[in-house]
Amino acid sequence: MRYGYFGPEGTFTQAALLAWRPAEGAEHVPFPTVDAALRGVQSGAVDSAMVPIENSIEGGVPATIDALNALRLVIVGEVLVPITFVLVAPPGTSLTDIRTIGTHSHAWAQVRGWAAEHLPGATYVPALSTAAGPQALEAALAAGEPPPYDAAVCAPVAAGSLEVLAEDIGDNKTAVTRFVLVARPGWLPKPTGFDKTTLVLYQHSDRAGGLLELLEQFATRGINLTRLESRPTGAAMGSYCFSIDLEGHLRDERVADALLGLRRTAADVRFLGSYPRADLRAATVESAASDAAFADAREWLRSLG
Numbered sequence: 001m002r003y004g005y006f007g008p009e010g011t012f013t014q015a016a017l018l019a020w021r022p023a024e025g026a027e028h029v030p031f032p033t034v035d036a037a038l039r040g041v042q043s044g045a046v047d048s049a050m051v052p053i054e055n056s057i058e059g060g061v062p063a064t065i066d067a068l069n070a071l072r073l074v075i076v077g078e079v080l081v082p083i084t085f086v087l088v089a090p091p092g093t094s095l096t097d098i099r100t101i102g103t104h105s106h107a108w109a110q111v112r113g114w115a116a117e118h119l120p121g122a123t124y125v126p127a128l129s130t131a132a133g134p135q136a137l138e139a140a141l142a143a144g145e146p147p148p149y150d151a152a153v154c155a156p157v158a159a160g161s162l163e164v165l166a167e168d169i170g171d172n173k174t175a176v177t178r179f180v181l182v183a184r185p186g187w188l189p190k191p192t193g194f195d196k197t198t199l200v201l202y203q204h205s206d207r208a209g210g211l212l213e214l215l216e217q218f219a220t221r222g223i224n225l226t227r228l229e230s231r232p233t234g235a236a237m238g239s240y241c242f243s244i245d246l247e248g249h250l251r252d253e254r255v256a257d258a259l260l261g262l263r264r265t266a267a268d269v270r271f272l273g274s275y276p277r278a279d280l281r282a283a284t285v286e287s288a289a290s291d292a293a294f295a296d297a298r299e300w301l302r303s304l305g
């Protein structure tokens with residue numbers, strides 16, 4: 001088994017893959033971007049890949065949400081990782097020396113309050129990932145070249161030979177990122193009772209009540225949504241699709257029935273996987289939306305003649 005991940009070593013995504021506990025002997029393959037990791041899955045270079053999809057502070061990760069849909073891949077599992085950031089710099093640097101800070105855009109969004117308070121003059125320089133930031137600093141030091149920035153923000157494990165100047169600098173100490181393991185279609189994890197399903201819905205046209213009509217398919221079947229985001233389709237200005245996570249599995253009667261309803265009413269329905277949720281929280285299902293209630297209704301209909 002070959003597992004890809006958004007690397008290099010030391011990213012929060014690698015921490016998520018380790019928390020997933022791949023079987024002994026499995027290969028772990030780092031990719032420099034989310035897109036490259038997902039393309040690696042599509043081409044068969046790896047069997048699956050771990051990528052970030054949602055942060056409790058900064059929200060959805062568009063690179064993942066859009067590429068999953070465009071490449072027609074499926075989510076087969078999820079992992080939650082608490083996020084803690086440190087500020088690192090070449091040994092001997094003091095806070096007053098820092099004018100530029102390199103890190104991933106999602107990480108910067110989570111520490112900018114701290115930076116505004118403690119390093120008001122410093123500006124942000126984008127890096128490919130939180131681990132790429134300190135690695136570029138170390139590489140410049142080793143080569144005797146000017147560093148791309150004065151300091152980096154990363155996970156504590158990514159500090160390497162750099163000095164940790166400040167710990168736990170996240171603006172929100174309870175920040176959590178949700179990561180998903182992604183595979184090619186055809187891999188459907190078994191229902192567990194605590195599952196999630198990810199869909200992308202397209203409307204026929206932009207009109208009053210269009211989104212409401214789609215959402216009614218879930219409401220009338222007692223399905224709770226856990227994430228809803230609109231993303232541009234790219235077709236024209238103002239053209240959006242809806243990326244949705246819901247409680248339940250494709251094999252649950254209420255979810256299957258909602259998909260049938262959506263297939264009739266939406267312009268397109270993309271199924272992006274059913275998978276056990278990381279917090280193991282079971283879906284709340286009213287008795288009228290249970291598998292038994294659907295089976296009973298079908299039996300009753302059949303009995304009518």
Ligand SMILES: O=C(O)C(=O)C[C@]1(C(=O)O)C=C[C@@H](O)C=C1
Nearest residue numbers: 011012013052104106107129130
């Ligand atoms: O750069 C990393 O370490 C990542 O794994 C990416 C990522 C993200 O895209 O959200 C993951 C967790 C943190 O919220 C910041 C960055």
